[in-house]
Amino acid sequence: QTSRAAPQDAPNASADVVIVGGGLSGLTAARDLIAAGRSVIVLEARNRAGGRVYGMPLGDGTTSEGGAEFIGSTQTRIAALAKDMGVDTFPTYNTGKNVYYRNGKRSLYATDGILGAVPPDWGVIDLEVALLNIGNMAKSITPGEPWKAAKAEEWDSQTFYTWSRANSLSSGARFLLDEFISSTLSVRSKDVSLLYVLHYIASAGGVDPLINTKGGGQETRFVGGSQEVPLRLAAKLGDAIRYNAPVRGIETTGSGVTVTADGVTVTAKRAIVAMSPAIAGKIAFSPGLPASRAQLMQRYPMGSIAKFVGVYETPFWRADGLTGQAVADSGAIDATFDNSPPDASRGILMGFINQTNIRKLDAASADDIRAAGLDSFTKLYGDKAATPVLTAFQRWDNEVWSGGGPVGIAPPGVLTEYGPALRTPCGPVHWAGTETSDIWTGYMDGAVRSGERVAKEVHAAL
Numbered sequence: 001q002t003s004r005a006a007p008q009d010a011p012n013a014s015a016d017v018v019i020v021g022g023g024l025s026g027l028t029a030a031r032d033l034i035a036a037g038r039s040v041i042v043l044e045a046r047n048r049a050g051g052r053v054y055g056m057p058l059g060d061g062t063t064s065e066g067g068a069e070f071i072g073s074t075q076t077r078i079a080a081l082a083k084d085m086g087v088d089t090f091p092t093y094n095t096g097k098n099v100y101y102r103n104g105k106r107s108l109y110a111t112d113g114i115l116g117a118v119p120p121d122w123g124v125i126d127l128e129v130a131l132l133n134i135g136n137m138a139k140s141i142t143p144g145e146p147w148k149a150a151k152a153e154e155w156d157s158q159t160f161y162t163w164s165r166a167n168s169l170s171s172g173a174r175f176l177l178d179e180f181i182s183s184t185l186s187v188r189s190k191d192v193s194l195l196y197v198l199h200y201i202a203s204a205g206g207v208d209p210l211i212n213t214k215g216g217g218q219e220t221r222f223v224g225g226s227q228e229v230p231l232r233l234a235a236k237l238g239d240a241i242r243y244n245a246p247v248r249g250i251e252t253t254g255s256g257v258t259v260t261a262d263g264v265t266v267t268a269k270r271a272i273v274a275m276s277p278a279i280a281g282k283i284a285f286s287p288g289l290p291a292s293r294a295q296l297m298q299r300y301p302m303g304s305i306a307k308f309v310g311v312y313e314t315p316f317w318r319a320d321g322l323t324g325q326a327v328a329d330s331g332a333i334d335a336t337f338d339n340s341p342p343d344a345s346r347g348i349l350m351g352f353i354n355q356t357n358i359r360k361l362d363a364a365s366a367d368d369i370r371a372a373g374l375d376s377f378t379k380l381y382g383d384k385a386a387t388p389v390l391t392a393f394q395r396w397d398n399e400v401w402s403g404g405g406p407v408g409i410a411p412p413g414v415l416t417e418y419g420p421a422l423r424t425p426c427g428p429v430h431w432a433g434t435e436t437s438d439i440w441t442g443y444m445d446g447a448v449r450s451g452e453r454v455a456k457e458v459h460a461a462l
């Protein structure tokens with residue numbers, strides 16, 4: 001069945017449901033509602049689908065993942081969607097040793113021991129105890145409802161930083177606990193509520209699924225790049241999606257909603273806002289939303305993340321016995337992965353530039369950024385890393401329609417006070433986006449799950 005969509009240039013359109021945002025959550029909701037017999041129009045601000053899933057152009061006609069990339073074995077809803085779209089997966093390269101760079105010293109470590117991906121720093125016992133503790137604390141949280149945990153108030157009254165300093169002694173453990181937050185949420189540990197982190201862990205099924213490559217969330221990648229999944233789904237939705245249509249206002253009327261976007265006004269019975277709370281806060285709602293929702297959108301900031309890649313003739317680090325995965329305490333890049341294509345026809349190293357490190361590059365030129373990225377790679381992988389065939393860079397914190405990434409986070413006090421407003425519909429306006437998911441929140445899987453949940457919610461309400 002196809003949707004009853006308006007021509008791409010019509011100034012007015014109507015449907016049962018208008019979906020604001022053509023990321024994975026909005027596209028999934030559209031797919032399910034159309035399958036249930038509803039008419040749908042998706043309004044997308046950008047000229048492409050996929051939102052935080054994006055193939056960053058390398059300048060030679062090919063792309064590398066500039067946004068979301070990895071999936072793990074328990075991320076079954078994104079896996080099912082990819083399968084439906086005919087997008088295959090392949091294992092993330094994970095043979096050899098990882099690099100650990102700390103206090104000016106480079107060391108190598110194997111990841112097949114009991115510590116998994118955790119580097120064997122001096123503070124490792126300290127760190128393991130802390131990770132065990134947070135894993136156990138997370139077990140008392142019901143995914144999707146962290147505010148109901150017995151200790152919710154206590155945990156939401158402190159940052160992860162406060163807790164980690166009170167529960168670790170060595171500088172190694174403290175660095176790695178901060179790095180756990182930087183490499184998963186792209187914020188400083190002092191930016192985020194302990195309760196939020198515990199919920200994030202509970203939602204992923206534990207600490208190990210979050211940090212490990214083998215058996216964890218970084219285990220596999222998509223053949224052809226992750227963007228193939230939303231792009232193919234968007235192609236199936238065809239004319240139901242209108243691009244270059246940023247929504248400026250959503251008015252609730254007696255019969256539903258009137259949604260005003262650049263170039264088109266859409267009337268519908270229900271609206272789904274499928275994006276992070278911070279970005280939803282840019283839309284003017286009339287009448288105004290209930291205060292808990294309106295203020296939630298002021299209190300759920302995005303992390304600060306960028307990816308830098310170097311493309312080489314071969315993945316030379318593999319020949320050196322390295323996985324391409326590293327953790328570093330200095331330089332622009334604090335974590336790396338091997339982003340090479342499945343046939344290793346060329347080598348691609350990817351580095352994350354997170355939180356403070358990316359803000360430091362606010363005024364940097366393209367040459368400065370290239371130099372900073374290659375400096376990190378060379379420190380971690382040697383001189384061969386200094387001479388790539390080409391480099392590319394994608395930052396998310398100043399993307400107007402994302403505002404950062406990978407996910408919106410809650411500072412202390414937000415989840416216990418405003419948490420229920422994440423998902424509670426406001427009249428005919430419903431909320432989706434990975435931030436609203438109980439399982440794998442923050443991930444592509446959570447985005448797909450939120451789209452499936454909201455489609456059922458709206459279908460039942462119509």
Ligand SMILES: Cc1cc2nc3c(=O)[nH]c(=O)nc-3n(C[C@H](O)[C@H](O)[C@H](O)COP(=O)(O)OP(=O)(O)OC[C@H]3O[C@@H](n4cnc5c(N)ncnc54)[C@H](O)[C@@H]3O)c2cc1C
Nearest residue numbers: 021023024025045051052068069070247405433434443444
């Ligand atoms: C660098 C980076 C790395 C990541 N790595 C991973 C990973 O390895 N694995 C993983 O699973 N996840 C990863 N993620 C997270 C993943 O990308 C997100 O969880 C997921 O894509 C979110 O989908 P969404 O539909 O909830 O939101 P979005 O993708 O943000 O979609 C929202 C859409 O709404 C549009 N929009 C915004 N405002 C308006 C408006 N006013 N009008 C119309 N349209 C609007 C946006 O353009 C966008 O297309 C990463 C993210 C980033 C940024």
